[in-house]
Amino acid sequence: MQNLLTNTLSLLAQVEYSYSSQGQAPSPALLIVELLVALLVIVAMWKVFTKAGRPGWAAIIPIYNMYVWCKIVGRPGWWVILMLIPFVNIVIGIIVCIDLAKSFGKGVGFGIGIALLGIIFLPILGFGSAQYQGPSASAGVAVTPPPQPA
Helix, strand or coil: CHHHHHHHHHHHHHCCCCCCCCCCCCCHHHHHHHHHHHHHHHHHHHHHHHHCCCCHHHHHCHHHHHHHHHHHHCCCCCHHHHHCCCCHHHHHHHHHHHHHHHHCCCCHHHHHHHHHCHHHHHHHHHHCCCCCCCCCCCCCCCCCCCCCCC
């Protein structure tokens, strides 16, 4: 037993470890594509917020945009706290995405699409012909849609 332990320790002592902190930077083309995708999503959210009668600039303010999104769909503002809790945020995010789709006259499938493929479904919602019909989560409250520009 002593011999086995000695052999194991001597083998571990002979192993050389090589650590390097040098990584490769991502290619400029990849960074450009990522920036274009981010810009597309920001512009689409800006357009969705504008269609709902909210300020478009709210789409670029990190936690405030979740608050405005909750107000657009008719959920209380404290749901933003739920969106900051790990694992709970997944469920709440899907609910809010479905409510957003319903607020624009779309179905549950479109809401799931927003949750899973926002890069595709948000531009469809923002640049498409969908009109804001009021918050879907507060069905008991009579809300008039914002005036549409002529």
